Amino acid sequence: MIFIHLLTIQGGAIKRASLEVLARGRALADALNNNGQEVELHTVVCSPEVADWDEAKWAAELGAYGVDRVWSATDESFKEHNNQALLAAVQTAHAQATDQAAKPSLVAMASTEGVKDILGALSARLGASVVADVSEFGVVAEGDGLHLTAIRPVMASKAQTQVQTTAKHVMVSVRSGSYGILEEARGQEGGTPNHEPIKIELIKIEQGDSKLQTQIREIITAAADIIDLNEAETIVAAGRGVKDETAKALIAELAQCLNAGIGASRALTEAGIYDPSVQIGQTGKVVAPQLYIAVGISGAIQHVAGITNTKVIVAVNKDADAPIFEVANYGIVGDLYEVLPAFIAEIKRLKG
Amino acid sequence: MVPDVSAPMQIKNGELIMDADRAVLNAYDASGVEEALVLKEADGGAVIVVSVGPAKAAETLRKALAMGADSAVHITTEGVEGAGEFDSDSYAKILAAYYGEQEYDTLFFGKQSQDTDAGLTGSMVAELLGIPYVSNAVGITREADGRFLVKRQGDSGQEIVDAGTGCLITCSNDMNEPRIPKLKGIMASKKKPLEVLTLSDLGVNAADVQPKTQITAYVEIPARQAGQKFSEGAAEDAGRVAELLEQNDLLS
Ligand SMILES: Cc1cc2nc3c(=O)[nH]c(=O)nc-3n(C[C@H](O)[C@H](O)[C@H](O)COP(=O)(O)OP(=O)(O)OC[C@H]3O[C@@H](n4cnc5c(N)ncnc54)[C@H](O)[C@@H]3O)c2cc1C
Numbered sequence: 001m002i003f004i005h006l007l008t009i010q011g012g013a014i015k016r017a018s019l020e021v022l023a024r025g026r027a028l029a030d031a032l033n034n035n036g037q038e039v040e041l042h043t044v045v046c047s048p049e050v051a052d053w054d055e056a057k058w059a060a061e062l063g064a065y066g067v068d069r070v071w072s073a074t075d076e077s078f079k080e081h082n083n084q085a086l087l088a089a090v091q092t093a094h095a096q097a098t099d100q101a102a103k104p105s106l107v108a109m110a111s112t113e114g115v116k117d118i119l120g121a122l123s124a125r126l127g128a129s130v131v132a133d134v135s136e137f138g139v140v141a142e143g144d145g146l147h148l149t150a151i152r153p154v155m156a157s158k159a160q161t162q163v164q165t166t167a168k169h170v171m172v173s174v175r176s177g178s179y180g181i182l183e184e185a186r187g188q189e190g191g192t193p194n195h196e197p198i199k200i201e202l203i204k205i206e207q208g209d210s211k212l213q214t215q216i217r218e219i220i221t222a223a224a225d226i227i228d229l230n231e232a233e234t235i236v237a238a239g240r241g242v243k244d245e246t247a248k249a250l251i252a253e254l255a256q257c258l259n260a261g262i263g264a265s266r267a268l269t270e271a272g273i274y275d276p277s278v279q280i281g282q283t284g285k286v287v288a289p290q291l292y293i294a295v296g297i298s299g300a301i302q303h304v305a306g307i308t309n310t311k312v313i314v315a316v317n318k319d320a321d322a323p324i325f326e327v328a329n330y331g332i333v334g335d336l337y338e339v340l341p342a343f344i345a346e347i348k349r350l351k352g
Numbered sequence: 353m354v355p356d357v358s359a360p361m362q363i364k365n366g367e368l369i370m371d372a373d374r375a376v377l378n379a380y381d382a383s384g385v386e387e388a389l390v391l392k393e394a395d396g397g398a399v400i401v402v403s404v405g406p407a408k409a410a411e412t413l414r415k416a417l418a419m420g421a422d423s424a425v426h427i428t429t430e431g432v433e434g435a436g437e438f439d440s441d442s443y444a445k446i447l448a449a450y451y452g453e454q455e456y457d458t459l460f461f462g463k464q465s466q467d468t469d470a471g472l473t474g475s476m477v478a479e480l481l482g483i484p485y486v487s488n489a490v491g492i493t494r495e496a497d498g499r500f501l502v503k504r505q506g507d508s509g510q511e512i513v514d515a516g517t518g519c520l521i522t523c524s525n526d527m528n529e530p531r532i533p534k535l536k537g538i539m540a541s542k543k544k545p546l547e548v549l550t551l552s553d554l555g556v557n558a559a560d561v562q563p564k565t566q567i568t569a570y571v572e573i574p575a576r577q578a579g580q581k582f583s584e585g586a587a588e589d590a591g592r593v594a595e596l597l598e599q600n601d602l603l604s
Contacts (some may be wrong), residue, residue: 008588010508081506083475083485113507117487120472121479129564132470153573154468156357159368164567178391212484214515217501221509233604259604268450276490276505276526282469291602301358308573312602315594329579329597332589333429342590350598 001039001096001146003029005067006090006109008043008078009047014061016231017176019111024179025108026066028139037141040068043278044093046086047072048079055200063198065182070200071097077205080216081114081248087122088205094126094169096203099125100274104145104168108137111286114228129165130216133286133311148172156282157305177288191335229278232261234291237280239303240267241296241317241336248273249297250340257347263287265297280307281306296336316340353409354378354467366569375597377412380462382419382530384523387492388460389420389531395494397457398422404446406430410546417541418533424451432551432558437564444476446561449554451481456518458500463488463522474522485520486513490527 003025007018022043036156037275056337058070071093077085090107098105107114108160111133123130131137132149148165150172164224229235236255242264255262264274266281280287282302288309295316297303304327307313315328318335332339353375360371377385388399401416404427405411413424420492426448429435451459459478464471471487478485490510491503500515505524515521533541551558582589597603 006533008567036402049437081511083487087479113488113505114357116471117506118475120440120444120475120520121485123472124476124479125443130441131470131565132472136373149568154570155361155368156466157573158361159363159570160573161567162567162571164568165564166566175358202394208483211516212482214484214486214502214513216511216515219506220503220512234602256537266526277509279526282466291597300451309577312597312600313576314597325581326578327576328581330585330593331579331581332579332593333583334586334589338586339590342587342595346591346594347597347603350594351603 001032001037001141001144002103002105003039003041003095004094004105004107005041005043006086006107007043007045007265008086008112008114009045010078010080015110015112015228015265017112017174019065019181020176020179021110021174022062022065022067023110024137025106025112026182032139032141035141040097041066042069042071042097042289043067043094044071044073046078046089047074049074059198059200070198071153071203072200073203073205075205078323079119080219081117082216083117083121083214084209084212085205086114086118087125090118090122092203093124096201098169101169105170106118106139106146106148107169107171109171109173111175115173119171119179123171126169126171126173127167128169130170131163131165133173133175134163135160135175135178137174139170144327146170152219153305153308156301157308158301175286175288175309179186184235190340195292203240217250222277224237225259226275226278227259229261229280229285229289231291232287234258234260234293235263235280236260236293236295237263238268238274238295238296239265239267239297240272244270246275247296247336247340254293254295254340254347255343257344257351258291258293260291261289267299267304267314294328295340297324298322299327308334316343353403353405353412354465357466362574363376363570363599364537366571366595368570372450375412376407377415378462378465379525379530380464380466380523382416382462383525383527384462385416385419385421386528386530387489391494392420396566400425402427402447402450404429404443406435410548413539413546415533417544417546418537419531421536421544424543426546426548427554428548428550432563434558437563437566438561439565440470440472440476441564442561444473444480446551446554446556447473447477451477453554456536457498459483459520461520461522463524467529474520478520481520483518483520484515485522486515487522488524489521490524490529492521513592519574
C-alpha cells in the first residue's frame with residue numbers, strides 16, 4: 001500500500017504542520033512494515049518556479065523524514081493557491097504511485113486553508129473515503145486493503161467522534177499540533193541510515209478542464225512579519241475587552257516580550273480591529289501552542305473550540321464568572337489595563 | 353440543518369444524546385442565504401433554498417423562507433435506509449443529482465456545518481457537477497458582466513478570486529450578518545412553495561449513496577480542568593502567574 005503526503009510550498013520553507021503529518025505517516029508505515037506489510041511513503045511536492053527546484057535539497061530534507069519517493073509537480077500555478085492545479089497534481093501523482101489505483105492508498109495532509117479547499121473535491125475525484133480535521137489517526141491493514149481510524153472533535157469541540165473508513169483509497173487532514181515532528185530529522189542530511197536513497201520523479205500536471213479554473217486577482221496579506229499562528233509556541237489573543245489603542249499596544253508589547261503570535265476573537269476580527277486571518281476558533285484557526293494567553297475573551301464555545309489542544313491557557317478577564325476560566329490553567333481576575341502592565345514588567349524581570 | 357451545538361448534551365455508551373432534539377439553520381448556511389438575498393436585491397432573480405434531510409429539515413427551510421428566500425426544496429431522507437449514517441459524500445451525491453438537472457447562476461453552500469465542521473460537501477458537489485468553486489468566502493461582489501468576484505480567507509491572506517459564473521461558493525459566517533426574520537417574513541414564509549422530493553424522484557438509489565465513513569462511537573473530549581484563579585490585585589496576581597509560567601519553562 002502507498003501512503004501519500006501532500007506538501008505545498010509557497011514561501012520556500014516546509015510548514016511544521018506538514019512535517020507533523022509526515023512524521024506520523026512514517027511511524028505508521030514502519031509499524032505496518034514490521035508486521036509484514038509493504039508500505040511506501042511518498043510525498044507530492046507542489047511548488048512554483050523551476051529555479052526553486054533543487055533535487056538535492058528535497059532529497060536531503062524529505063529523505064531525513066524517511067520519504068521513499070517524491071513526486072514533484074513544479075508549476076507556475078503553485079505561486080498562489082490554485083485548487084484545480086493542486087487537484088490535478090495529486091490526482092496525477094496518485095495514479096502513478098498506486099499503479100492507476102490498483103494499490104490501496106492513504107493520502108494525508110495538514111489541515112491548512114489550502115487543504116480544506118481541496119479535500120472534498122479530491123476525495124470525490126478519487127472515489128476515496130475522507131475524514132477532515134482529525135486530532136488522531138491510525139491505520140489498520142485488512143486483507144490487501146486498509147482502514148483509517150481517526151478521532152475528530154465535533155459539536156464545537158464539546159465531543160469527539162471515532163471514525164472509520166470503508167473505501168480502498170482514504171484521505172485524511174490533520175489538525176496542527178496533533179503530532180510531534182521527527183526532531184532527529186532536523187538538520188540531518190541524506191536520509192535516515194536505514195533508508196534507501198530517495199527517488200525523485202517529476203510529474204507534469206495536466207491542467208485539465210479550463211472552465212473549472214478560477215483566477216486569483218489579488219491577495220491582501222497581513223504584515224509579512226507576523227508570526228504564523230499554526231507554528232507559534234506562544235499566542236497572545238485579544239478579545240472584546242481590548243477596546244482601544246492603549247489595550248492593543250499592551251497586547252503587542254506582551255506578545256513581543258514572549259516572542260508570541262497575536263490572535264483575536266471573532267468580536268475583534270469582525271470589528272476590523274485585528275486582521276481576519278488571526279481569528280481563532282471554529283470559524284477561524286485551530287491552534288495548539290504551548291502557551292495561550294486570552295485577554296478580555298469571554299470563552300464562548302466557538303472560541304474555545306480553537307484552543308482545546310493548547311498546553312497551558314492563561315486568562316485575563318475582569319468577570320470572575322467568565323467561562324474562559326473553566327478551561328484556563330491560570331486565571332487572573334482583573335482589569336487588563338492594570339494586569340497587563342504588571343504582567344509584562346514581571347515577565348521582563350524574570351527573563352532578565 | 354444542524355443540531356443546536358449550544359444545547360446541553362451527554363455521551364452515553366458511545367452515543368450522543370442531546371437534551372433537546374432541536375434543529376437549527378446552520379450559521380454558515382445562513383450566511384449563504386443572506387448573501388443570495390443581497391445579490392437578489394441588487395440584481396433581481398430568485399433565491400431557492402435546498403436541504404437534504406429528515407422531516408425536521410423543513411423547519412430550517414421555513415426559516416430561510418422567512419428571511420426572504422422565494423421557494424424551498426426539501427429532499428427528504430425520511431424512511432431512507434441508512435440515512436441516519438449518511439456522510440458528506442452521501443449528501444454531496446444527492447445534491448449533485450438534484451443540481452445536475454437545475455439551472456442556476458451560482459450555488460451557495462455553508463463552508464462547514466456547525467456540528468461536524470467537516471467542510472467537505474461544497475467542493476464535493478462542485479467536483480461532481482464539474483463546475484468551478486471557491487471555498488471559505490468572506491465577501492462577494494458581482495461584476496457588470498455577471499462574474500462573481502469572491503474574497504476568500506486563505507493561508508497567506510485574503511485572496512480575491514474571479515470565479516466566473518455558474519460556480520459554487522462556500523460561505524464563512526465572517527461574510528455578513530444574516531438578517532433575523534421579521535414577523536411579516538415569518539407569516540409570508542408559510543405561503544411560499546416548499547417542494548418535497550424523494551431520492552427516487554432524483555433517480556438516486558439509497559444503495560449508491562451509502563457512506564464511506566462510519567462513526568463508530570462518540571467519546572468525551574479530554575476535559576480541561578479549571579486551574580488556579582487569582583484575584584488578589586493586579587500586581588500580585590500577575591507576579592504569581594508569571595512565576596508559574598517561568599517554573600513551567602513557558603517564558604521563551
Ligand atoms: C458558527 C459560529 C462560529 C464562530 N466562530 C468563532 C471563532 O472562530 N472565533 C471566535 O472567537 N468566536 C467565534 N464565534 C463567536 C463567539 O460565539 C463569540 O461571540 C466570540 O468569541 C466573543 O468574543 P469575545 O470573547 O472577544 O467577546 P465577549 O464575549 O463580548 O467577551 C468580552 C470579554 O472581555 C471581558 N472584558 C471586558 N473589558 C475588560 C477589561 N478591561 N479587562 C479584562 N476583561 C475585560 C469581559 O468580561 C468579557 O468576558 C462564532 C460564533 C458562531 C455562531
